[in-house]
Amino acid sequence: MNSYDVIIVGGGPTGLSTAITIAKKSDLKVLVLEEHSEIGNPLACGEGISTEKLLTLKNMPRVSQETNGSILKFQKEESFIEREIISQRFFFGTTGVATSNVNTVTINRPLFDKLLAKEAEEHAATIQLKSQVLGITKKNQNLEVKTQKKTFSAPLVIGCDGPSAHSVQMMNLSPPTEYVQGIEYKIEGVYTDALDFYFNFREFPKMHYGWVFPKKSHTNVGIVTDTASKPKEMLVKFVDYLNNSNMKKSAVLKEIAGIIPASGPIPKKYCDNYMVAGDAAGMTNSIFYGGIAIGIHAGMLAGETAIKAHESQRFDDEFLSKYQIRLDSFPYSDPVIQKAHEILYNKLSPEDIETFGTLLDGWDITTISSFQKIILLLKALKKPSTLRHINEVRTVAYGFSKSRDWGF
Secondary structure, eight states, rough: OOEESSSEEEEHHHHHHHHHHHHHHHHOOEHHHHHHHSBSSSSOOOOOEEHHHHHHHSSSSOOOOOTTTEEEEOOOTTEEEEEEEEOOEEEEEETTTEEEEOOOOEOOOHHHHHHHHHHHTTTTTTEEESSOOEEEEEEEEEEEESSSSSSSSSEEEEOOTTOOOOOHHTTTOOOOOOOOEEEEEEESSOOOOOOOOOOOTTOOOOEEEEEEOSSSSSEEEEEEEEEEEEEHHHHHHHHHHHTTHHHHHSOEEEEEEEEOOOOOSSSSEETTEEOGGGGGTOOOOOTTTTOHHHHHHHHHHHHHHHHHHHTTTSHHHHHHHHHHHHHHGGGGGGGHHHHHHHHHHTTTOHHHHHHHHHHHTBBBTTTTTTTHHHHHHHHHHHHHHHHHTTTHHHHHHHHHHHTTOOOO
């Protein structure tokens, strides 16, 4: 039997952040089981992240930086950062464009993950590739984790195995109940200098939103849509809708796709000898469906709880509940984000979205003053359709503000 102190299922950012935390802060023997043959692949990511979270969250890949005013000059050698972006645009149908000024970067996600793995291994964590977990069973005081070739044992297992949430189901917890489909083209050439988000429900009734993210020499163009729709056909239509003839003529370098949890955080993220973090726990931002920063932070909290569990030699349900209590204190766990998701994607009509866009047209939503909020309210009073949904619109706006920094 191969015995460890902690076994982590999944070698994405969440699992690697968990491993870094434990290996860096303790002498515990840590094993990461990754089912694929390479860290960072297959890729299923829009590849955007907020600069603030990149520079302040522990366990992010290390960044060499110089500050010149407000401009960050990032490392050139082996840099996972492809482009620095200082603005976002939100298109609401064809009637309005709101802006936001949050510093973000687009990244090379496979390299980002590989740098995390490198740091985990530098701190003596073991990463084993091609190790799909087939089952988890209780044996005496430990959990036994079975893969195709070997069985491993540990008193604590942490599930970070992505949206499939197989480990969650193996531990008889409730996995996410709702998923959406993300699909993206990497298109040769750069066609915007902002992160662009498209909320066009009239043209694309099944689409939640579309995005256009600039990289170093190509552009990520993608959509999030219901799993029951025809996502690839919709993506082709979305590229046509963008009305950029150069983009339509350019080569599609790669197509990527994957499912994303959309039902919010699962109700319970722990049980005896087990915790779960990241996508497997439904911990993606259900407005923008971003999960990198949330996963890295949740992995850090899971890792810190694992260390304390070993110090106390307690791996029971009651002790591990402290992990969820900490999670619930952070903005990304606020139920208002899920409420905003339900309203935005399931209740508001195309007409409502277009009216919303008319009200916000030309506004920077990151700097709206109290006076401007009064102006918005007066504008809304002139539109009966908006008045009917005024409380719902306020909830969506509040959810947007809560999720803004954690959205990528």
